[in-house]
Amino acid sequence: MSQFWKPGTDRPSLLDDEEGGVLFYSASPFSSSSSSGYGLASLEKQRQRLPVFKYRTAILYLVETHATTIIVGETGSGKTTQIPQFLKEAGWAEGGHVIACTQPRRLAVQSVASRVAEEMGVKLGEEVGYTIRFEDITNTDLTRIKFLTDGVLLREMMDDPLLSKYSVIMVDEAHERSLSTDILLGLLKKIQRRRPELRLIISSATIEAKSISAFFATSKRHQGPESEEDVPSTEPAILSVEGRGFNVEIFYVEDPVSDYLQATVSTVLSIHDQGSMGDILVFLTGQDDIDAAVRLLTEESQIGRKQGLMVLPLYSGLSRAEQDLVFSPTPRGKRKVVISTNIAETSLTLEGIVYVVDSGFSKQRFYNPISDIENLVVAPISKASARQRAGRAGRVRPGKCYRLYAEEYFLKEMSAQGILEIQRSNLVSSVIQLKALGIDNILGFDWPASPSPEAMIRALEILYSLGVLDNDAKLTSPDGFQVAEIPLDPMISKMILASNQFGCSEEVITIAAILSIQSIWISARGTEKELDEVKLRFAAAEGDHVTFLNVYKGFIRSNKSSKWCHKNFINYHAMKKALEVREQLRRIAQRLGIALKSCESDIQVVRKAVTAGFFANACRLEPYSHNGMYKTVRTSQEVYIHPSSVLFRVNPKWVIYNSLVSTDRQYMRNVMSIDPSWLREAAPHFYQHQRPNPIAH
DNA sequence: GAGCACTGC
Known part of the structure; x- marks a missing residue:
């Protein structure tokens, strides 16, 4: 295969960029001999027409000689589907190694993986596979090119912190700078210091890639005094590939x-x-x-x-x-x-x-x-x-x-x-994930873009109050490590852990699954009234969480019928997803030693378990309030029950909420009534520190 | 009396 650049042969033409040795490749048309012969001629021709094809030699050269290569190319350049194949053909998957390519979205992972499998003439799940949440279409022995969401790769680091099975990791769509892409980039930079042989390809649609390049360029990896020849340059290379979009x-x-x-x-x-x-x-x-x-x-x-x-x-x-x-x-x-x-x-x-x-x-x-x-x-x-x-x-x-x-x-x-998303997000999940990977100094972590210190400190505080971090901001054992294992918001995870001692894990896992779905109700314009009426069939006096249990029971009793959902204004696809999450949570719970147990009709223990996770979100109805105004116990902010809640206009004296949405007012979404004495039971430290005696009257 | 979009062993 003569079109590959091999170490030791002539370098393809590269232009040195005056700015600190960053390399740009000047496009030179490149023709190659076709390697078809499997009846894939037309697919092969399509491949060769992709703009990225003529950069094949340059890409392979840069990856060989640079720890990090940044590829700028618009949509249609073919980089996502072709580069993993180039790498495979050049031998990067030999010796049991795997080439990874991450995407921010599940759908992209699936469609790119099947496209590549088709081009290579292999069965999806064998040489080419993918992993997304709930779906692992890979084979440990066979898979050489693996597509996955960046979230899944982050999860994989919990078992294999150096991601040792991968020889090259390509982070695609990096320009979107999603929360998990940014955290992944920060961690990959750290891994590079321990694994000089690992190659990173950061792929971006825009030249904003420059800031990512600067991030990787400041790598503090110390070169040995006599820097060996096969050690790649730590200075990232940048290569620009034209797209194929129309003007x-x-x-x-x-x-x-x-x-x-x-x-x-x-x-x-x-x-x-x-x-x-x-x-x-x-x-x-x-x-x-x-x-x-x-x-x-x-x-x-x-x-x-x-x-x-x-x-x-x-x-x-x-x-x-x-x-x-x-x-x-x-x-x-x-x-x-x-x-x-x-x-x-x-x-x-x-x-x-x-x-x-x-x-x-x-x-x-x-x-x-x-x-x-x-x-x-x-x-x-x-x-x-x-x-x-x-x-x-x-x-x-x-x-x-x-x-x-x-x-x-x-x-x-x-x-x-x-x-950037990382600078406008709640960081509790990210912080606990970093902690679980042994990053003790969150404030000193080398982020591609730093979140505000306030956001980091707030996240640490919340995790501390949940008892998953100790006084030294280290994960507690076992709670901290277990919460980090569960792929949900830490407050929900804490609630699941608590359900073990209350003997209601089956119910709480159902609630956790439904809370992690956007919404299970269908709300088309003009049908709000009907939805409200239908909700009454399921509504529980205790609030939305218990209402979810009733919906779930009905759905199971209907034999998971889509008709039943339609009739009850329930989103069938959301329920199916909730079932998937529920199954995943049951497996994790079992692994963590949580007994799967139902409390049957004793709903009070469920509410106590929910309180154990969400005590920080407690609110009290303002005395003499005529418009349903509550105040949060922690900060005395004015909040109201969201009109979509079954407790809207019911206004129990004490409630906890799952989340706040802020429009013209602060609305509590997914609300449950509680007995205030449960708060001190659930978090004595929190309610003593925060306010001397908030529950007095 | 009201709902951007993604994602996770």
């Missing part, structure tokens, strides 16, 4: 728009009036705006000449059937207009989009470590997001993107990358 022409508004809903509607209509054929994708912020825009456009399309528009909403809260409409082919003579949340920016790909309308906003979650509250707010998007949105128009042919903001704003005010 997208960008249009801006001249003056800032005040009402972007109205601006959206008129932009769509004018595209429809003058433009040639092609579907339109609109980015708005949330369900409310989207439904309103769909309504306005549908009305317009029904009057007179505005016919031919097929307007469809897209957001995660829709049922599967409603989401599928968006993927159905556009009928002849019609133009599809999809009005979407950020879900269409990365998670779902629509074919046939030629026009994008970008409002310039999205909803983003921000965590305030001082108040310990997560906020969902409409915020301006970043330049990176804006480019990603525009790119959605150029997948099938040259497209157009209409930005509902001024060019000057884009150039001068829009932030390049926005605030």
